[in-house]
Amino acid sequence: MVIGTSAPLSSQEPGRHREQVEGRRSPVPSYAELHAHSSHSLLDGVPAPEALVARAADLKIPVLALTDHDALYGAVRFAKAAQEAGIKPLLGAEMTLEDDSHLTLLIETAEGYANLCRLITLARRDQEKDAAKLRKCDLAACTEGLIALSGCRRGEIPRLLIAGKREQAMGVAQACARIFGPDHFFIELQRHFRRGDNRLMARLVTLADRVGLDVVATGDVHYLHPHQREVHDVLRCIRHHTALGDAGDLLRPNDEYVLRSPREMADLFDDIPIALENSLRIAERCAPAFQYLPAGTQVLPQAPVNEGDASGFHLRWLCERELSRRYKVDPPVDLLERELSVIQQLGLANYFLIVWDIVRFARQTGIRCQGRGSAANSLVAYLLGISPIDPVACDLVFERFLSPERGSPPDIDIDVAADRREEVIQYVYQRYGREHAAMACTFVTFRARSAVRDVARALGFPPSMVERLAGAGLELLDLACSGPVAEELDTQATLSAEAFQEILETLGGERAVDWGLSRKPFQHLLRLAPQLLGIPRHLGIHNGGMVISGPPLCEVVPLEPATMEDRVVIQWDKDSLDGVGMVKIDLLGLRMLSAIENAVAIIEGQAGERPDLTTLTRDDPEVYEMLCQGKTIGVFQVESRAQANLIPRFKPRSFDDLIVQISLIRPGPLQAQMVHPYLRRREGCEPISYLHPLLEDALQETLGVIIFQEQVLKVARDLADFTPGEAELLRRALSHKRARRKITGFKERFLEGAIGRGVDRETARQVFEKLQAFGGYSFPKSHAAAFAVLTYQSAWLRRYHPLAFFTALLRHQPMGFYPPHVIVSEARRCGVEVRPVDVESSDMKATVEGEALRLGLAVVSGLGETGGQSVVEARQIDSFRSLADFCRRTKLGRRAVEGLIWAGAFDAWGMPRRQLLWELKMALEAAEGSPKLPIPPPRGRPRFAFLSPRGRLWTEVVHTGVSAREHLTSLVSDRLDEMGVTPSGELPELKNGQKVWVGGVIVSRQRPPTAKGVAFLALEDEGGIINVVIRPKVYEENRRAVQSPFLVVEGTLQRRGKAISVLARRVIPLRAEPE
């Protein structure tokens, strides 16, 4: 073995260093970088995997290994990017051992991949979030197929050598050589121009020589360019919750941890050329990542099938059985055959059966669930009961869900009643074992606000200022990325006074002297914060995505515990799973399903018969009439103010109308300005026209405008002759913000295809532009259809069973668009009697009491779930005899009982609330003593009168947020009368453009980003809800007033058909007084 020595850099003889500078270089140096971190070494690496690969390609590095800390988070992105760039991607990890030392592991074979996954899982097990500690005994058991490098300065061997413990270091090296095999353990050499590097290197080389090991050079890359060192320093500070000034040794002393070209590495290791040669040797031995990453080879556990049946056969049997049951006439046999054939071709039969099994379990145990999203395009999903939508009746396109051309596996999303979702997740764990099922992860990346906040903290801004800066995060980043400030940042000059003033103005007109800060920290902040955007900050759990595997999951992908109890996540997010073709099942909690189930149960309890909502024909004119009148509060998907405004113009009369209506208020149709043309055409004010006759078939059902995602597919197919798979790829590209290059490719293909079908270029271009504006921010029809089922069901319940419906809604708050007091008011308007909280009658949540709705104890603030339960449990034993008895048996504290008194929960006792409040002191004292002791009669106690009606209302609202008997506006009714405010019920009688005063309680405030600064308020009075539109200028003038809970608005009435709103000119806040 030829190794270098620790000779000086220069000597009297021509030194090695001189040689390297003089250019006595090997002709074509080559080098494989075997130790590089990406941004997925959370808060310890800067470059995204793709950027790392791109830089390696620029530097002509043939082989690159990604070795993030204890993780394979970025493995899929890295492998994909490297493959595209023609670089051989190797995977590995820098493992943290139990003594906190580092060890670099590289995957040599597929077995090595499984072992590394297992080792990372073991290292993460039982550790806190972001921490890992691998026991040496675990390491020794899983070394097959792995190559180990001795690690960076934090490696055990370098650490011992730095401490002067050479013999001990040699012992460790020998032990590692024994564990991994001498050919699989290398001494890692790094040169970062740190003090003592030479000495350490000499010792490492000597040790390698004595033990008989090879050495290898690595870069320990943490960023790509020296200037990124600043970002890296900031990330380290964020990780360790410290400021740069206090970070000390947590920061590296220089900016040498960059990715170097082979030439630079050859120069650096000129004295030890074998170290570079060995990097290539190792690279050659290691299999490229795509050889062992799953890549569509996911093995799912076997779903339950009849004995002896294959999955495909069982799936066909289930579908055919159901086909004849559901389609009495003209069953779509061909479609079923086509779908089954594609499913068979893609090997997804087992996957469908697994989903079917989960849905079957949910139904059997009374958990309401249904598929959503593109799965509703599938007849098979419909027949298996996964989706409630008949794709034939709704004319849905199967390819939107599944096609052989699609590079990624399908996702089946299932909405599950939110309150029982956990049962379904636990069923999956139980059925397939905890080793075979886990949740997908998500990477929470830096956004404007978090980037500014964290960088400001790291730079040592005072805490109060950090929050101010974070609040203006978006505006600050805008400043940093464009305009004169950005130019100054780019030139690295000190910020000018004007630029600094602009920054301070962004922060709300601060005076620099008030902060006592110089310009420099602001300059650093604005320069660094944008560089953090998109870098993963920490790990989260995906909403509901579960991954299931036949072999233990920890051999397929590393697992780690989530912060939530009993949850394990895999180290890949949705995109990585897509990238390797692994399917996941999304089990998403939906409160509306819980509410519907609850309402059905209430009806069953009242009427003795359970309504079967699946048999509803979805064409009841009464239901549609109710919706057309704008009575949509509580109805799924159509209750928002935007929808409520739309409904009087749209006037849905069929289930298909509902599907369209749900889809209209989405960013896609709104941004592409499709909503008003559609409404005008629907109202007959505008003729239905098409940009080209070929579009008629695709857009006929939506009157010539694009509303659904599927229509993008149809347009591409009909106009430009795209195959279904190609069309789906186009849709995906359109929905990705950063896929411009891809879109350009598709555009050419689209134009050519259209011209080929006889469409002129200009028309084709116009159509494509429409598609682009539409983007992907819209519902697929299948998804809208699935949601429309819930819309209809909830509307039907509201129409025919308002008591059960509103009770169920209140039981599952928070849900939907409105706070509970609006739901209570709406229930009253629908004729439902609402009764207040009562300690003798109320349950924890709202209940039906005869023909009335009884508010639950949960609305009482300060009571809590435990407190409420204790009241219910104590009452079940015996009714309460006195306040002292109540306090003794419920063990509630003063605040909780006070809350109940104010909420009116003791009103039935006929005592003034203040009297009870006065007695409470004695009652609590008595409750603490022995129950057998007689309570002495109070002497000279004061007498309190009953509260006035307004006083009662005030205290109820303050302590529960709702009022059972009266509307909240009663608190300001005298002021409203004084100001001559028009009640909402009288607005339809007024003329368009008429000046009007309206007032009430604020129900919602919205300022959507798409509205260009326009704000929308919803005010409620006793008669209903009034929509108020506030233009930006008026909003700025009345910014504070708008925050008040009660308002009076002076404005102009606006009418569009039956839709009424008030355009505000002035907003006056009202102050509600208790008495």
Next chain:
Amino acid sequence: MRMVCLLILHLPVQMEQRRDPVLAEAPLVIGGRRWDAGAVLDCSIEATAAGIEPGMRLSQAEALCPDARFVPADEEAYNAVHDILVDAAKRFTPIVETKSLGLVLAEVSGLKRRFDDEAGLARQLAQETTDSSGLDVCLGLGGTRFVAEQAAHAAQSGEACIVPPDGDRAFLFPLDISALPLDPEMERRLRSLGVRTLGALANLPRLAVIRQFGSQAGALYDMACGEDDQPVQADAPPLQLFRSHTFVDPVSDRMSLLAHVKFMTDDLGRQLSTRGYQAEGMRVKVEEICGETHTLGKSVKPPSSNAEQLFRLGARMLGSMTIGGPVTDLSIIVYPLRPFHLGATQLTLFDGASPEEVSTFSRALRETLRRLWERFGELSVVVASLIIPPKPSPIQVTTDRYGLPRAIVWREHIREVRCVYELWRERRRWWSQPIERDYFRLGLEDGQMRVVFRDVRTDRWLLERRHL
């Protein structure tokens, strides 16, 4: 009893706004800069409207009113104005009590004969205090401390509010209960019971109130009824400690007197230490049986609470007195007293600890220091800076064409570089004072090893020096 209350409302705010009129344009908070760790000392009416109140943390105040101006407190100046107020009151009556900054109570029952009526007294008192302080003083006159204080709050700026002798209850009853020094919980409960005025509170049975709210409520109840009988307590004289001993059998023996001095200075030293004070001066007084007294005072240098030092000083003073006959009384007084930390002593931390141990402790030490500074101010702990390494000295270096040192000129001698053993780079503190240096460990022709570095930013060569 008649009591007067002199009040300079928001004294610190008034002073700061007078110093810098710009501060009157926005809500003002006094106590520190917005990111300081301290508390609000005072705030303007606009800031109060935003929910800020004295005693609140500055960060909390900042959150409530981000637009406010924050000004550090100049307590010395505020106290000076307050003293003027006290002095003005003392010209009328010796019974003057400082209740808080800018709020002074005085008993004026004895002034009946000097003034024709109370209005005349009030007018003159207000006039004198306003003239001497230069700020608007509000004056309240009533039968109890509480009534006088509320009257002062009710008075217009620079004017007096006089509550007639039989009008206390009528004056108090319409006032909001927040006028009483209630704890927040009691105030909350009273309000929730509908008790919003002092009159409403006074209408409740006293015993029931005490039972409901505890024994403290009795005093508050009496205040609300205008029946509290707490007198004005004159401000204590400057703090001093003294010990004296009367000899039943007069003593002529010096050794015996010294023993008593020792005993008394030990006791004084203990007391001083316990209270956290140091004495700046000491006085010894001896009274002979014939009635002649000898008094001698000396300053304690440096100020101390050390009993041994006090004893030595006492003994010296006793020795210098010409005492003719037996002594009947011996007194020792230490004065004036000042806070302990002015004579802080330096401590050696980690004495005898190894470098590794020091390194382990250094992080904890930094944190401890940070907290001490945060809590007690920057001067509470001063870190010794005796161990600063010698500064690098400029040096001339000739380099070869690759930038490696070839020779150095040091102490006027040229020394050739035999070899460069190591090169390392330091790039630190880019966020404040960037350090960009290329270091070279050189072997010189005379066999010595030196470390030189090039400051990349200034392109200067320096020689790294180490401790001997």
